Amino acid sequence: MQAQQAFVEEWSSPQAIQAWWDTPEQSFFHRPYSAELVASLRDPLPSHLASSVQGRKLRKVFEKHHQNKTASVTIGALDVITSHIMADLGYDTVYVSGAVCSLTDNPTDEFNSDMADYTYDTVPKKVNQLYRSQVQHARLNTFLKYKGDPRATYVDYMVPLIADADTGHGNATANMKLAKLFVEAGAAAIHLDDQVPGTKKTGAKTAGRVLVPVSELVSRLLALKFQFDVMGSECLIIQRTDAETAGYLTSTIDARDRPFILGSTNSTLSDSLVASIASATSTPGDAEDEWVAAASLSTLDEAVRAACPDDALFATFTTKSAEQTVAQAARTARELGIAFFWDCEAARSREGWYRYRGNIDAAIMRSVACARYADVLWTRTPATVVEDLEKYAKEVKRQCGEDKWLGYNLAADVKGTDEEIKGFTSKLAGMGYVWQFLPLAGMSALAVGVERGARAVRDDGILGLVKDVNKPGKAAAVSVLEKAWQGGDLSDAMVAAVTLKKE
């Protein structure tokens, strides 16, 4: 008891926390808060063990792939059968997808495509389910080993779970509560993006995503890390940006977003976009298209460049306005006597969002800005364009260091010959994408398998099951079909252990 007390006190001391932060795995992380503050907020008892052990394991997985220029290629697991089979097959990570939860399993049982509008405990609950099932299989396997049972395997069932934290589902305290649920559930890593909660667009290819400023993305990542620190968790953070598919931004406050904010360059347009939609006889969509076409949208820097009589003046503007927001830079240009017209306010959407030129450069800027706040960087791209991924990887590594790990959602849209498609993951691995995943692949595979079995039984009754499910399953050593999977031996032994022969 005293030893436990001493352990908790030592674990909670500012010195121990600082020593942990000074380790190579943690020290790159920029923390604006002190070890004293974290110590003062520490949980009275540790509850981080599962996520820490799994997080450390995941670090090793990524480090190995980084060294070998290979990748952990994985799929989204919809249920415990899928995650179990993935362990059997040697997967070294399991993905837990928000999209899959949205479609198939969430606490309100409301199913629709991925708008990330499920309750914020949805994905943590799925992680919890998969984690507990992993534990059960690990226990059963250990039990079989003890008994010398030949069905015992060398499989490590505790495959690190990497889960979807979406936008963080709200403000800083919501981000922290979400992080806490993930730690308690046993997640090894979670990813978080820069979209605005409640505005998520479903699917990869939908343009016009709404972003928060870079600084807000950083704040969200920090909220996760702060919570992990308070709990003592080694859970990894994966930063995601949707900047390549972005069309809007909530605020112009961050200077780093300036090169991507769009404004009207047409001084003869009397109405703003919103006013012109209100007075139009056409539909809002058509009125918007007409206004945008007439506005000749550009970035502030492009508008200033076009108005500069010579390169020297533009160079002076560029130097003077470095690190300035659009509002400050516009003032600088005017002070330099550059006569230009540019209005990002007039171009705001009906919701009040600024227009944003989403592209791979915006994604690079955002990931670079987050490198000190995340273990893995990931850009969500609308389609797999190798040149973009090459550029992202090169630039991010040039600015953040060769050792920075990258992730990528393959989304199954890779084109080419079978050979090219097969080699694609290795190609990306060569660029540094150590984690590559197919979120919906587990669900699709499950559908194909069930369809096959259900069809066989429908057509041939029990013979269909024997011939088309059990036989091929046994031949492929699908352990779900074994008695071992059902845990009967373990439960029998547990019941026997508490059954008295005689009172």
Ligand SMILES: C[C@](O)(C(=O)O)[C@H](CC(=O)O)C(=O)O
């Ligand atoms: C990865 C993702 O967040 C998910 O929930 O699985 C989705 C998947 C998808 O739409 O393909 C996303 O990338 O937004």
Ligand SMILES: [Mg+2]
């Ligand atoms: Mg998602």
